[in-house]
Amino acid sequence: MFTEETAIEVKGVVQRRKHFQLGPVELAVPKGYVTAIVGPNGSGKSSLFRLLLDLSKPDEGEMTVLGERVGGDDRQLKARIGYVPDQAIDVEDCMRAEEKAAFASLWYPSWELNRYQELLRRFEVDPSIKLGKMSKGMRRKFDIALAMAHNPELLLLDEPSSGLDPIAWKTMIEVLHRYMERGDRTVLMASHIVDEVKRLADYIVFIVHGRVLGMFEKDALLESWYALYIESGSTAGSWKAMPGYREHEQLSGTQVKLVTSDVLEAESWCANQGLRITGRQKLELDDILTVLIEQERRRIHS
Numbered sequence: 388m389f390t391e392e393t394a395i396e397v398k399g400v401v402q403r404r405k406h407f408q409l410g411p412v413e414l415a416v417p418k419g420y421v422t423a424i425v426g427p428n429g430s431g432k433s434s435l436f437r438l439l440l441d442l443s444k445p446d447e448g449e450m451t452v453l454g455e456r457v458g459g460d461d462r463q464l465k466a467r468i469g470y471v472p473d474q475a476i477d478v479e480d481c482m483r484a485e486e487k488a489a490f491a492s493l494w495y496p497s498w499e500l501n502r503y504q505e506l507l508r509r510f511e512v513d514p515s516i517k518l519g520k521m522s523k524g525m526r527r528k529f530d531i532a533l534a535m536a537h538n539p540e541l542l543l544l545d546e547p548s549s550g551l552d553p554i555a556w557k558t559m560i561e562v563l564h565r566y567m568e569r570g571d572r573t574v575l576m577a578s579h580i581v582d583e584v585k586r587l588a589d590y591i592v593f594i595v596h597g598r599v600l601g602m603f604e605k606d607a608l609l610e611s612w613y614a615l616y617i618e619s620g621s622t623a624g625s626w627k628a629m630p631g632y633r634e635h636e637q638l639s640g641t642q643v644k645l646v647t648s649d650v651l652e653a654e655s656w657c658a659n660q661g662l663r664i665t666g667r668q669k670l671e672l673d674d675i676l677t678v679l680i681e682q683e684r685r686r687i688h689s
């Protein structure tokens with residue numbers, strides 16, 4: 388059910404392609420937060436964005452964005468959204484940045500010239516250059532500025548930092564933090580950059596092979612996934628009973644590395660089993676993704 392606190396709701400959405408199926412996707416993106424979609428190449432992130440913007444159609448299911456059903460007359464809805472696609476739109480290459488901006492200012496009732504100019508200044512973009520003549524990073528910065536100039540309620544960012552240099556990347560992080568300060572705006576972004584997700588996201592959605600593996604509160608996620616190193620003793624073989632069990636690896640001698648997504652319960656379990664924990668190591672976001680990809684691969688092939 389759509390609630391006031393939900394910016395995006397996806398219910399039972401499936402999109403079938405010749406070599407790929409997205410979904411069924413169930414997702415509720417909370418309003419007022421940054422949610423990052425994290426997944427390997429070809430997992431369906433851009434496809435999901437395109438569905439949310441009604442740029443392609445699902446075979447099944449329904450979506451609600453900012454309280455409006457996707458797929459209806461959505462001109463007003465689109466005016467409330469800012470979108471940075473994964474790739475710049477080629478047909479606009481012959482336009483100068485300022486021409487594109489003039490066009491956008493007519494389309495968006497809430498377009499704010501001062502804001503647009505301020506963003507261009509911050510990103511150091513020269514608006515007199517033709518879009519097709521811009522460097523990749525320059526074009527990206529322009530696209531971000533353009534997507535934010537009408538103060539959208541919802542920002543959909545498909546790998547926004549692709550091509551940005553470290554300075555521009557920092558500026559983007561600052562600009563997005565500032566954008567979120569009001570508390571009622573929502574960002575859904577796809578990203579491969581661990582540092583970016585860690586700095587920006589409140590929630591993380593993992594997507595692998597078109598399947599959404601769940602949505603997690605970022606801090607809780609990063610606090611709960613650990614590798615535990617234990618002396619295996621006589622418990623060998625029963626690792627899967629450990630709370631949050633994800634995988635294990637026999638190291639040299641009697642040492643075993645266990646990966647859990649529920650470290651507190653797993654540690655109690657080890658204590659109850661009389662297992663000595665000799666080391667513990669927090670998993671980073673990319674390590675977690677690697678484990679999830681491997682699990683998904685095993686699930687598909689089982």
Ligand SMILES: Nc1ncnc2c1ncn2[C@@H]1O[C@H](COP(=O)(O)OP(=O)(O)OP(=O)(O)O)[C@@H](O)[C@H]1O
Binds near residue numbers: 428429431432
């Ligand atoms: N227009 C299309 N027609 C057919 N298949 C497509 C189309 N667009 C994407 N796909 C396929 O859908 C799958 C998901 O692609 P998508 O671009 O959504 O992945 P992604 O997670 O955004 O990847 P990346 O991280 O590389 O950007 C891929 O197998 C891709 O080949």
